[in-house]
Amino acid sequence: MRKMLVDVMRSLEVLDIGSFLLDLPGTNESLLPLEQATLSDWQNAIQACAAQHQISHIISFRGGALAVSAMQDSRHWIFSPVKGAQILRTMMRAKVAADKESGRNTSLADLYAQAAAGPLELAGNIIGPELFAQLNTAEIPDMRNQRIVRLETDNKPGDVSIDGPALWLRAEPDDNPAMSSAIAGDIAAWAVS
Structure with missing residues (x-):
């Protein structure tokens, strides 16, 4: 882009x-x-x-x-x-797929929980809990x-x-x-x- x-x-x-x-x-x-x-x-x-x-x-x-x-x-x-939630879901699906290829079993629910607790790496970006929460509700x-x-x-x-x-x-x-x-x-x- x-x-x-x-x-x-x-x-x-x-x-x-x-x-x-x-x-x-x-x-x-x-x-x-x-x-x-x-x-x-x-x-x-x-x-x-x-x-x-x-x-x-x-x-x-x-x-x-x-x-x-x-x-x-x-x-x-x-x-x-x-919408912000759509951006996050796209990045989280990519992480779930990448984790699966690496032999890790990660779900979207796991990623939401991790994002609420601390920074989460998605698509090479480390997103903090506040940014994640704001993006998740951004219209x-x-x-x-x-x-x-x-x-x-x-x-x-x-x-x-x-x-x-x-x-x-x-x-x-x-x-x-x-x-x-x-x-x-x-x-x-x-x-x-």
């Missing part, structure tokens, strides 16, 4: 639209360990960044929409939004000024569909230049509308 985001940003630059991808608390170069980060931390960081840079257009992908729910005054372009926000974009294969309601694969479900990193270009084109049209 990060590769796709960078490709979209480069395409936007060619279209004379500036953008930046911020690191949230607990991610990438952050000094805060991920197991200490919360969804509230992410929401506060995005709001502070938007205020500092006077940003009025927010682009969110997948679970990123969960971190902008309090920003009702901004314009929102949201790609394939998903897709309904923003006043939003554009919902979905993949053509997605049957959920949206404002526009884009052809391409669900790169976030790939076991190995991949990209799709045509999809990245289509996303950038839709963002550019939306940004000036």
Whole structure:
């Protein structure tokens, strides 16, 4: 996904639209360990960044929409939004499958119990109990000024569909230049509308 985001940003630059991808608390170069980060931390960081840079257009992908729910005054372009519980279930199913291949018998109930008691490693990320609990109840926000974009294969309601694969479900990193270009084109049209 990060590769796709960078490709979209480069395409936007060619279209004379500036953008930046911020690191949230607990991610990438952050000094805060991920197991200490919360969804509230992410929401506060995005709001502070938007205020500092006077940003009025927010682009969110997948679970990123969960971190902008309090920003009702901004314009929102949201790609394939998903509930926090769905993100967690996908990561937990992957862990159950990986554990099974390693000869360990883990259930979703086991993982929920572990997450309530302490940090839990899912998909290479160590998620603390507070972030897990917040994500588990996080709903897709309904923003006043939003554009919902979905993949053509997605049957959920949206404002526009884009052809391409669900790169976030790939076991190995991949990209799709045509999809990245289509996303950038839709963002550019939306940004000036």
